Amino acid sequence: MKVLKFGGTSVGSVENMNHVKSIINDGSKKIVVLSAMSGTTNALVSIASEIEKNNINQAESEIDKLYKKYVDVVDNLLTDKYLNVGVMAYVNERFNFLLRCLEKPFSLTLENEVLAQGELLSTYMFNAYLQQEGINSQLLAALDFMKINEVKEPDFKYIQEHLNEVLNSTPGADIYITQGFICLDDAGKVSNLQRGGSDYTATIVGAVIKAEEVQIWTDIDGMHNNDPRFVEGTQPISDLSFDEAAELAYFGAKILHPQTVLPVREDGIPVRLKNTMNPPAPGTLISSNHVENGIKAIAAKDNITAIKIKSGRMLQAHGFLRKVFEIFEVHETSIDMITTSEVAVSLTIDDDKNLDKIVSELEAIATIEVDKNQSIVCLVGHSIVNHEDTFKLFQILKDVKIRMISYGGSRNNISLLIDTKDKVETLQKLNAYLFELVTL
DSSP: OEEEEEOTTTTSSHHHHHHHHHHHOSSSOEEEEEOOOTTHHHHHHHHHHHHHTTOHHHHHHHHHHHHHHHHHHHHHHOOSHHHHHHHHHHHHHHHHHHHHHTTSOOOHHHHHHHHHHHHHHHHHHHHHHHHHTTOOEEEEOGGGTOBBOTTSOBOHHHHHHHHHHHHHTOTTOSEEEEESSEEEOTTSOEEEOOTTHHHHHHHHHHHHHTOSEEEEEESSSSOBSSOTTTSTTOOBOSEEEHHHHHHHHHTTOTTSOTTTTHHHHTTTOOEEEEETTOTTSOOEEEESOOOOBSOOEEEEEEEEEEEEEEOGGGTTOSSHHHHHHHHHHHTTOOOOOEEEOSSEEEEEESOOTTHHHHHHHHTTTSEEEEEEEEEEEEEEOBTGGGOTTGGGGGGGGTTSOEEEEEESSSTTEEEEEEEGGGHHHHHHHHHHHHHSOOOO
16 A cells, blocks of 8 residues: 655645546555645644734634635535535534634644644545545544654554554545644644644654555655755756655755655655656655765755854863753754864754753853854765765855865765855855756
């Protein structure tokens, strides 16, 4: 059995839902994971924000606007009157829930419940649409089997036990439809896998059922060798290893949730990236195979903060770095890049919500410099650190101030820290040198 995930754009209109139906209706049994319709999660985030700020009238206005969008979609999607009435009843139920949220005190659980409505709506509507088209589909509630533990990792034992239960209860279905993104936390409350988490849902499910393949369907022909938003003429990559894909996803490639490949990696279950609007395109296959060495792709991650920690106490002293790392651990802040010298350590973070507290504690043991508005540019490829021409690329960046270089920590990654204002120029220059055979 395969697991197919479709993103918000893929279910963002009646026309696109018809594309999805054509892709999945091939006679084979499968599990289909859906995101919320495009624009819905952003609207729900805004509604939750207005509730938090006690702007109840504004929140109610945004709920009404979103409701009208869904009424229009249902009327255009479902021509069968019986199914139309049934789905509208469900839509009204979900939006009445949102209206009741306006009367409750704001909490993280309330916010998560608000955000969950998008996936609940998209899957209910799409399942009804498949039934209208004569397809034997069954809706599986992700909240009946998808759960994370106390450290926000998938509870695979729980998921396997409960997913098998719900699958066994409806063995006659040809296609199973379920929600991406949403889950229960370790206390049984509604939670989620963070933005882009539908990819993660798909590979978790794929790992649990030992899927033949997991397919991630989006609106682009696979993983590209550079960011097409900033660089013209980028090309899809035909093959990536799990290591390469993980590096690219973590360091900015938007097509994949950073944790997507982790659940399927151990079992070697391939992940294929495909384009809903162009199904014949081969896309990108992510697997255990290393097809070639050298630089395959470039990605960039913004909103990076660099912290330089300088102290004479570091010189020939043990335990100093442990104290530094403990401060970041206490404030639950992960580190992306790190370089050290005899008396200084420079590192980067992408979550600065506890930056002031971190800096305050670090200043007790060292002199601190903070640089915001930084970007990490990441070059990825199998055994990239052994590639004989790797350092030639730095010749073309002589006009770009490189704040840090991470080289050798991973065999598949070289990372550069630069000022965000230089990001586009850097991506374009590297692309010309590496992929367009331009001599600079």
